[in-house]
Amino acid sequence: MSGTGNNGLTAPRFTWDLLNPNTSGQPGSFTGRAVSPEPVQGQTNRFSKTMENAGTAADQQLGDKPAGGDCATCPPQIILEHRSQYTAKTRYSEKEWVVASKFIFLVGKDVSRSFRTLSVRVASPEGASATWEVTPVGTHSGTIPKRTGTGNRFDYTPEVTNAQRPITASKKPNPPVQYSIKATITHGGKSHEIVEVVTQDERDIIRQEYVDQRMWRDKFTLHVPYRNHIKATDRADLRGNYQLILDSAMTELLTATEAAYGGRVHVSSGWRNPRRNLAAGSKVPNSNHQHGGALDMQPIGQRDMRGATRRAAYLRLYNAARSVRSRVVLLEKGPSAVYPSSAAVPSPTDKMPDTNEDGIPDAATSGGSKVESLFDIASHVHIDRAAPDEADDD
Amino acid sequence: MKLDAHQRGEVTAAARDASERRIFALLRQHYGPTQVWPGDPQALEVVRAATVKAADYAMNAERDVFKIAALMLSFSDDFDTREPWAREIVAAREGDAPIAELWYQAGIAEVRRYEDARR
Known part of the structure; x- marks a missing residue:
């Protein structure tokens, strides 16, 4: 009996019939004598033992050498x-x-x-x-x-x-x-x-999002970021819609702020890819959040803080951010700044006392509002650094 | 040393021939005395076909080609699609992991099963 393989060869096919010692099979066929438990014609091994020995010899003598080289019968490596x-x-x-x-x-x-x-x-x-x-x-x-x-x-x-x-x-x-x-x-x-x-x-x-927005979004002029500014992070609060983040200055700003603050802060908004920036309701077409150069930060546990405690925590965070080299630091409520950009908060003096010990003089005002009330309504501290000039990348 | 296209062709053809001869020689040493040996010319064709079959499964080590050739001699040239134990190994394969050794051991087990049944 012969096999009918797809390459047209006639190598013998193993069947139980072939293994019957009473059938001779055609020349070259795998007959029962080959696997008969009884050795025949000087063969001392069972056929399975022959196969085992042959396999061991192949491992030892042939090994991993590539077979065939550019074998004429092999399909080419494309x-x-x-x-x-x-x-x-x-x-x-x-x-x-x-x-x-x-x-x-x-x-x-x-x-x-x-x-x-x-x-x-x-x-x-x-x-x-x-x-x-x-x-x-x-x-x-x-x-x-x-x-x-x-x-x-x-x-x-x-x-x-x-x-x-x-x-x-x-x-x-x-x-x-x-x-x-x-x-x-x-x-x-x-x-x-x-x-x-x-x-x-x-x-x-991620980079494709910026190409898309540059083509079709009014006033969107942010360049397509470098690939090497798109990085892995283990801080979920820095992420946009992806596992990777675009980080042109964000981690540096955060690390420096936390060092000055003396502990970890919560990032309420880190990198926003352009579609996420739209979803966040941002009205700023070129928000630096989209370039990984801006952070919105809150004191850890601020939701449970009230009154002077909350103001003191926000003041400490605001001052920490101001000590970091940046383009701007903003005390914001939602998307709006409630205190002048990067402006210092006056320190208490004998003439401007701080009776509630929040670090802000009780009588200090800004734009006609008490500074304390501005810190009361603040939702986060924003810090950012200008997007790098990578225009040649697009 | 730089070789032109013709010289490179001669080198690769020589390497191919040497490889086929190595596999063939070892195959004949072990299977030549058995009933499955189809004769030298046809066995060499089986080696070449085994090289193609190995390449189809992303394998090209000489030992893998040898084992595939041995299984083609012992079972059939399309053992990989015909024999249930071989198909199971293909189905369970992860990526391009070499499976010639798994096939070979499964083939030995199949032969041994028959041998034991006849004792």
């Missing part, structure tokens, strides 16, 4: 490489062309108002030509006007519209932009097909 304007930057990639797992890319219009072009090529077999077909995965990945072609390299230019991109207020993460790339390669007289999907990682999903 490797695709990808390129975007970002993989071409040494800041982000050691190589201009990279495999899919290391591919970083954005889509949409760049500062020259042209849609970004992505490229793919056959890296192995070297110089091989392919027939290409690129398909966007999901409506949010846009459309590709010219999505087929031939050659070793194929350039494709995804076009996205504001109707296709998720740009409205949300507290959920965006999906990645993805493209499915099918390459059909003729090699050794045979046709081989490979399908690869390139996917934005979380850093690029």
Whole structure:
């Protein structure tokens, strides 16, 4: 009996019939004598023992050496490489062309108002030509006007519209932009097909939000952040809609403030990705919260504090923040400042006593209001530092 | 030393031939005296087919090719899709983890089961 494998070979097939010592089988077949418990014709081993010995010998004598090299009968090893304007930057990639797992890319219009072009090529077999077909995965990945072609390299230019991109207020993460790339390669007289999907990682999903907002949101001018400013954090209160955070100055401001404050503070609002900033009701198109350069902080346990205790805690936090190098420190109620920017709070004196011991002179006023009452209504202390100039990154 | 395309082709062809011969020689040493040996020319074809099958499963170590070739000789050239024990191993495979050794041990167990039944 012979096997009918998909490669057309006629290697014998193991069946119980073949193992019957009373049947001879066709030449080369696996007969019962081969596995008979009784040794035959000088064979001292059971067949299973022969297999065991052979396996051990293969492990010892052949090992992990690659078999076949560029075996003519083997399918070729097909490797695709990808390129975007970002993989071409040494800041982000050691190589201009990279495999899919290391591919970083954005889509949409760049500062020259042209849609970004992505490229793919056959890296192995070297110089091989392919027939290409690129398909966007999901409506949010846009459309590709010219999505087929031939050659070793194929350039494709995804076009996205504001109707296709998720740009409205949300507290959920965006999906990645993805493209499915099918390459059909003729090699050794045979046709081989490979399908690869390139996917934005979380850093690029975040960066893509900024591209989207720059294209379609009025007065939004914040640049697309550097990838190396998007970091992991173990502080959940710093996060936006993602596990990673954009941190251009936030952690530095927080660490310095906590050091001056003498303990941990609660961050009521840290980094807000643009969609989260909209969801937070911010009216400031270029809020520095979106660039990881701003913090809203509260004293730990402030919800349970009342009167002079609460004012004293807020004053201590406000003064701690003022001691840190920053652009501005604001005492805010919601989105509005209730005390002049970064202004010092007067210290109590004999003439301006502090009878309730909250650290604020009882009679001190600002803008016609008692300073104590302004600290009573404060919801947080805001601190920020100007967004870095990274305009060349877009 | 730089090789041109033609020289590289000769080197890889020589490496391929040497690899096939190594696997074939060891296979013949152990299986040649058994009833499953189909003759040298066909056994060499089985080695080449085993290389292709191994590559299909993202394996290319010579020992893996050897074991796949041995199973193709002992069971069938499509043992991986025909034999239930082989299909189970494929189904339980995680990623591209090598499974030739698992197949081989399962094949030995299958043969041993028959041997024990006939005692």
